[in-house]
Amino acid sequence: MTSAVPSAVATALEDVDPELRAALLACWTDVSNAGGAVGFVPPVTADDVAPALDALLTRVAQGRERVVVLRVDGELAGWAVLSLSVSPLRRHWATVLRVQVHPARQGQGLGRALMTGVHDAARDLGLEMLHLTVRGGYGLEGFYAGLGYREFGRMPGAIRVAPGDDREEVHLFVRL
């Protein structure tokens, strides 16, 4: 898959080698420390993030999740996760998690390229719909609206970024 950045290529993976694990960990840590809404509140170290990454990679090895990586000139620029449903009633859709582009590369069309790769991978899996949530107050709904996502609800106070600082969680979906 190519994008506005001609050398950007998105690939869905069913397994992750140690070199890619290190790149995913560095990216997740850097994105979190730049204030990205991907499961942590800064500051974090790679040691803080590693248990969450390794749990994710276990689910990938079990076939429950796929990692979609975006590379530019062969270097990891961003990644996201497709989390497949275990329920037989929900196998026609999946949840997208951990959408991130490295801070040094944001604002160049790579987030759009990454999500296009996620959508292609989802279609290849026969999925019809995707769901994701975003933290309220980060302005991320605009990014997803540009990709066709529509809001269908908000859970007040779902995310406690700090004591006394609860944020709502916005639920979005797109038909593929």
Ligand SMILES: CC(C)(COP(=O)(O)OP(=O)(O)OC[C@H]1O[C@@H](n2cnc3c(N)ncnc32)[C@H](O)[C@@H]1OP(=O)(O)O)[C@@H](O)C(=O)NCCC(=O)NCCS
């Ligand atoms: C959100 C994120 C993935 C977007 O990636 P990006 O490479 O910066 O985005 P792009 O350059 O591809 O932008 C694509 C479009 O979305 C728009 N956009 C990007 N971020 C936006 C935001 N926060 N609010 C509104 N619009 C936004 C861009 O203006 C662009 O619009 P255009 O196509 O009309 O020009 C990236 O900023 C990121 O990794 N953020 C930190 C992690 C995070 O919070 N992830 C979200 C988890 S739900």
